[in-house]
Amino acid sequence: MSTTALGMPKVRHGVGNIFEFEPFPEYAEKELQNEQLRANLGFATHKIRNKRAAVISELPDWQDLRTAGSMIKQKVMANLDTYLEEFEKNFTARGGHVHWARDAHEANEIALKLIQAEGVTEVNKIKSMATAETGLNEFLEEHGIYAIETDLAEEIVQLGDNDRPSHILVPAIHRNRTEIRDIFLQKIEGVNPDLTNDPAELAEASRFRLREKFLTNKVAISGVNFGIAETGTMTIVESEGNGRMCLTLSDTLITFMGIEKLLPTLQDLEVFTQLLPRSSTGERMNPYTSMWTGVTPGDGPQNLHVILMDNGRTAALADQVGRQALHCIRCSACMNVCPVYERAGGHAYGSTYPGPIGAILSPQLGGIENQYNSTLPYASSLCGACYEACPVKINIPDVLVHLRGKAVDHEKAQGEFEGGKKERHVQMDAMMFAAKKLFSSGALMSLATKGLPASKLITGKKGKITKLPGIVGGWTEYRDIPAPPKTSFRNEWKKERGSAPKRVGGERVDLQAIIAANQAKIAEAHANAETANPIAPKEAN
Numbered sequence: 001m002s003t004t005a006l007g008m009p010k011v012r013h014g015v016g017n018i019f020e021f022e023p024f025p026e027y028a029e030k031e032l033q034n035e036q037l038r039a040n041l042g043f044a045t046h047k048i049r050n051k052r053a054a055v056i057s058e059l060p061d062w063q064d065l066r067t068a069g070s071m072i073k074q075k076v077m078a079n080l081d082t083y084l085e086e087f088e089k090n091f092t093a094r095g096g097h098v099h100w101a102r103d104a105h106e107a108n109e110i111a112l113k114l115i116q117a118e119g120v121t122e123v124n125k126i127k128s129m130a131t132a133e134t135g136l137n138e139f140l141e142e143h144g145i146y147a148i149e150t151d152l153a154e155e156i157v158q159l160g161d162n163d164r165p166s167h168i169l170v171p172a173i174h175r176n177r178t179e180i181r182d183i184f185l186q187k188i189e190g191v192n193p194d195l196t197n198d199p200a201e202l203a204e205a206s207r208f209r210l211r212e213k214f215l216t217n218k219v220a221i222s223g224v225n226f227g228i229a230e231t232g233t234m235t236i237v238e239s240e241g242n243g244r245m246c247l248t249l250s251d252t253l254i255t256f257m258g259i260e261k262l263l264p265t266l267q268d269l270e271v272f273t274q275l276l277p278r279s280s281t282g283e284r285m286n287p288y289t290s291m292w293t294g295v296t297p298g299d300g301p302q303n304l305h306v307i308l309m310d311n312g313r314t315a316a317l318a319d320q321v322g323r324q325a326l327h328c329i330r331c332s333a334c335m336n337v338c339p340v341y342e343r344a345g346g347h348a349y350g351s352t353y354p355g356p357i358g359a360i361l362s363p364q365l366g367g368i369e370n371q372y373n374s375t376l377p378y379a380s381s382l383c384g385a386c387y388e389a390c391p392v393k394i395n396i397p398d399v400l401v402h403l404r405g406k407a408v409d410h411e412k413a414q415g416e417f418e419g420g421k422k423e424r425h426v427q428m429d430a431m432m433f434a435a436k437k438l439f440s441s442g443a444l445m446s447l448a449t450k451g452l453p454a455s456k457l458i459t460g461k462k463g464k465i466t467k468l469p470g471i472v473g474g475w476t477e478y479r480d481i482p483a484p485p486k487t488s489f490r491n492e493w494k495k496e497r498g499s500a501p502k503r504v505g506g507e508r509v510d511l512q513a514i515i516a517a518n519q520a521k522i523a524e525a526h527a528n529a530e531t532a533n534p535i536a537p538k539e540a541n
C-alpha cells in the first residue's frame with residue numbers, strides 16, 4: 001500500500017485592516033508633534049481611567065471575576081471547534097442562517113451578496129470592530145452601497161474627511177468638540193447653522209440625521225460582543241441606543257462575528273456583563289444590553305444572518321503563548337492606561353486594533369512574518385499596566401516579548417538579512433553571548449568593573465553618555481545614559497564588609513530548574529482553581 005505525505009496544513013493569516021501603514025516608531029514620531037491630539041488623548045484616557053478605578057473599587061470580588069473571565073475564555077479556546085458547531089446548530093434551529101468566512105475578503109463578499117439580494121443601496125451599521133477589520137464600508141461603497149455609521153463617534157469619523165478611528169471604544173477620541181461641530185456644520189444637510197459645541201446640541205444634530213435612516217433603511221449590519229453556544233443567542237452592549245434601533249427596526253440583520261467571540265452558556269454572560277462595562281466606560285452597567293435568539297414572527301428582523309469569520313484567528317490559536325490575545329473582549333482598558341498609546345495615539349498602530357491589544361493581536365492575525373506588522377510588538381515599554389488593567393487577565397507584556405522573539409527568529413530564518421539586519425543580528429548574538437559569560441562569572445564581573453573609571457572617556461560634559469557606537473547606539477538615539485559610578489556595587493560591598501558578595505547559598509543558581517518548578521506550581525494552581533470554579537454550572541436541585 002502506498003502512502004502520501006500530506007504535511008502540516010498551511011497557516012492561513014488574515015487580511016484587511018490589520019496592518020501598520022508604516023513602521024510604528026516613524027508614525028509615532030510624527031503623531032508626537034500633534035499637541036492637540038496629545039491633549040485630547042490625555043484628557044479622555046485619564047477621565048475614563050478614573051471612572052473605571054472608582055467602579056472597580058466597589059467590587060470586593062473584582063480579582064475573582066477577572067480570574068473567572070480568563071478561565072471561561074481559556075475553556076472556549078480549548079474547545080472552540082465544539083462550541084462553534086454547537087452555536088451553529090442552535091442559531092440555525094431558531095431560524096437564523098450561518099455563513100463561514102475564512103478571511104475578511106470572504107466575509108465582505110458574503111455580506112455584499114446578502115445586501116444585493118435585498119435590493120437596497122443604503123444600510124445602517126452598528127459600531128463593529130469586525131467590520132472595521134474587514135474594511136466593509138469601503139468594500140460596499142465600491143459596489144454602490146453606502147453604509148451609515150449610527151454610533152455617534154463612528155459617525156464623526158465617517159463624516160470627517162479621510163479620518164480613521166483611533167480608539168476601540170471612543171473612535172473619535174482624537175477629536176475635540178469644536179472639531180466635531182465644524183464637521184457637522186459641513187456635512188449634515190439641514191443642520192442648525194447656529195450649532196454650538198455643547199454636547200447635547202451635537203447629539204441632537206446627529207439624532208436629526210439618523211432618525212430618518214433608522215425608520216427607512218431595511219438592512220442593518222452589526223458586530224457582536226458575545227455569542228452563546230448553548231442557545232445561539234447574540235449580545236450587543238452599547239451606550240447610545242442606536243444599536244437597539246438597528247436590531248429591532250430592520251427587516252434583515254447581518255452580523256459579523258469573529259470565531260473567538262463565543263461563550264459556552266448564558267450563565268457565563270453574568271461574569272462578562274460585570275467585567276465589560278466597568279472596564280470600558282467605567283459604568284456599573286451598560287445603558288443598553290440587547291440579546292436576540294433567532295427569529296420571532298412579527299417582531300424584529302425576519303432575516304437573520306451571522307458571518308463567522310476566521311481571518312487569522314486559528315493561526316493565533318495555534319500559538320500557545322499568543323492565543324490569549326483571542327480572550328480580548330475589546331473593552332479598551334489597556335489603551336487607557338498605556339503610556340505609549342496616550343502619547344502616540346491610535347493611528348500610529350495602523351491596524352484597526354490600536355494600543356497594547358493591537359500590538360499583540362494584529363501581528364498574530366496578519367502574521368509576524370509580514371513586514372507591515374513587525375514593529376508593533378516593540379510599541380511598548382513593558383511596564384505591565386495593561387496586564388493589571390485587563391479584565392480577562394491577558395498577559396500582554398508576556399505576549400509582546402514572545403512576539404519579539406518570533407520576529408527576530410523569522411528575520412534570522414529568512415536568510416536574506418536585508419537592510420543591514422544580518423550585521424545587527426551577528427552583533428546582537430555576540431553581545432548576548434558576552435553578557436551571558438560575564439554575568440555568570442564572579443571573576444569576570446570583578447575584572448570588568450575595574451574598567452569603570454575608563455567610562456569617563458565617553459561621558460559628556462553634563463555627566464551623561466549621549467552617543468554609543470554600533471548596535472547599542474539605538475538606545476542613545478532617544479535618551480541619554482547616566483555616567484557609570486566610579487566604582488561598582490561589588491567593590492563597595494567588599495570595602496564595607498571585607499569580602500565580595502556571595503552567591504545565594506554559595507551555589508550557581510539553575511534558572512531553568514526554577515522556571516520549570518514554577519510552571520509546575522502554576523499548572524497545579526490552575527487545576528485546583530478549575531475544580532473550585534465558582535462559575536461552573538450549578539447542579540439542578
Ligand code: SF4
Binds near residue numbers: 329330331333334394
Ligand atoms: S486586551 Fe484586555 S484590556 Fe485590552 S481591550 Fe482586550 S480585554 Fe480590554
